Amino acid sequence: MSASPLAEPVSAQDHGSATNPGRIGSLLHRYANPGRFLRLSERLSPFLVWPAIVLSVAGMVWGLFLSPADWQQGDAVRIMYVHVPAAWLASLGYAALAVCGVLSLVWRHRLADLAAAEIGPVGASVTFLCLLSGSLWGRPMWGAWWVWDARLTSVLVLFFLYLGHVALIRAFDDPSRGARAAAILAVAGAVDLPIIKFSVQWWNTLHQPDSITLTGAPTMSFSMLWPLLVCTLGFSFAFAAIVNTRLRAAILETRTRQLLLQGARE
Amino acid sequence: MTHLPFIAGAYAATIGVFLILSVSAALRLRAAERRLHAVETRRERVRA
Numbered sequence: 001m002s003a004s005p006l007a008e009p010v011s012a013q014d015h016g017s018a019t020n021p022g023r024i025g026s027l028l029h030r031y032a033n034p035g036r037f038l039r040l041s042e043r044l045s046p047f048l049v050w051p052a053i054v055l056s057v058a059g060m061v062w063g064l065f066l067s068p069a070d071w072q073q074g075d076a077v078r079i080m081y082v083h084v085p086a087a088w089l090a091s092l093g094y095a096a097l098a099v100c101g102v103l104s105l106v107w108r109h110r111l112a113d114l115a116a117a118e119i120g121p122v123g124a125s126v127t128f129l130c131l132l133s134g135s136l137w138g139r140p141m142w143g144a145w146w147v148w149d150a151r152l153t154s155v156l157v158l159f160f161l162y163l164g165h166v167a168l169i170r171a172f173d174d175p176s177r178g179a180r181a182a183a184i185l186a187v188a189g190a191v192d193l194p195i196i197k198f199s200v201q202w203w204n205t206l207h208q209p210d211s212i213t214l215t216g217a218p219t220m221s222f223s224m225l226w227p228l229l230v231c232t233l234g235f236s237f238a239f240a241a242i243v244n245t246r247l248r249a250a251i252l253e254t255r256t257r258q259l260l261l262q263g264a265r266e
Numbered sequence: 267m268t269h270l271p272f273i274a275g276a277y278a279a280t281i282g283v284f285l286i287l288s289v290s291a292a293l294r295l296r297a298a299e300r301r302l303h304a305v306e307t308r309r310e311r312v313r314a
Binding site: 056060064069074075076078079082083086122125126128129132133136137139140235238241242245246248249250252253255256259260263 | 268269270272273275276277279280283284286287288291292294295297298299301302305306308309312
């Protein structure tokens, strides 16, 4: 389907308030127009879908069959190749949700509310996946499906924040009020992200410390690091592709509702 | 392979979650495209 009927004129609202938003602000407001964003999103779609499929399959096959077993954990370490990318995406997804919240609250960005509504359920799903795969890894390694450890508990809190966001955005008759309340929750809940990150340093936890840091060399073998990075990249592309597809659908649904309302008024 | 049920469970859950998310997103997009196309066609017919 051609996107041309969706191209909407750029209104004054799309350019924000009277204050000069600067270069980044201008770029953000440029893509606040749903028609313009939809055209970009359609062009972007194959560049997200194909790397997602190729990298995710390659990373999982590499991790499952070609990477070595750990000398302590044995083959259970292979769960790491799905658990770590899920954990990374759970935090990244919530950071994206918080950014959407700021864009919505400060600039009343039209697409930020739509994007937040689509990121929420996907983020909740990957956080659930992180908890589930962690539990499946913890049972043979720690002898328990769950422990009230700082890292696990803070990720569980993140999962509840996602669920709260999904519920809150749909809790009001007026969608803009729901979006505003959810945006406040998203921004306030972002305080959980540094707690998750530093929980293994601040408290004595059963969960192992980070093996990959920005400042130091990785503490794992490169034969394990490479498949982990490929999986993380593949899952990140998959996350972006799914959110992109859901966002395109949400824009089209909004446009359909607008047309039906216009038709009813005429 | 040691701990096979746990490993298989984790990978099956991952594939399942991503499959459900991607298939439902693709179906929703197709339904939204069709519905918009139908509404636009009806509007054009009414205007004509």
